[in-house]
Amino acid sequence: MSENSRARFEVETRLPTEHGEFRVRAYTDTVTGDLHLAIISGDPKPGALVRLHSECLTGEAFGSLKCECGPQLDAALHEIHEHGGVVFYLRGHEGRGIGLLNKLRAYRLQEDGLDTVDANLALGLPADAREYAAAASALLDMGLTSVRLLTNNPAKSAALTAHGVEVTERVPLEVGRNAINDDYMRTKALRMGHLLSDTAGHPDRLAE
């Protein structure tokens, strides 16, 4: 670990999954104390396919249809097992960084009509409180000075770049849209800059 590194390597072990065989490396964020997991397929080199995945207990463990996190995690593991690369699973990112309890409070406000952005703001919290310094440090520790990033969120590419990891390509990850999360997805495109091809309000399509 370099002196300024935000990620302290802890342990590496095998992780057989229903998607196939991976290795998992645990990294401690030296500032927040969060334990992040790098789920690795093959022997990734610079330019490898990488997913930065923010923890979402409701979507991943309980199959919540309010978001698309569960299908995105499954699709990312499948793709990265196929092509080699890393799913970097960010704990402490739950609820876009406001935590599980506040995410549930935000969901409660959304039942009264607020959207995903305004609910956070009504709680006196940022719309997105996530940061990516530890993820970038861990990727650099694994030799990944450049990556192809699986995401619909350009802010993630910008954050990695700012922390010294070049993003050579953004690879879309559009899965898990359903009747329940359709408005939520539209809000992400319109208010959070997410690039979603099947959203009428997609910034690239506003001129049409």
Ligand SMILES: Nc1nc2c(ncn2[C@@H]2O[C@H](COP(=O)(O)OP(=O)(O)OP(=O)(O)O)[C@@H](O)[C@H]2O)c(=O)[nH]1
């Ligand atoms: N505060 C809040 N967090 C949410 C809500 N819905 C999902 N999340 C959290 O949002 C995080 C995922 O962020 P998203 O905005 O869905 O997508 P992203 O990670 O920025 O972009 P992708 O890489 O394209 O998936 C997870 O940590 C979820 O727990 C919500 O309504 N309110």
Ligand SMILES: [Zn+2]
């Ligand atoms: Zn989710």
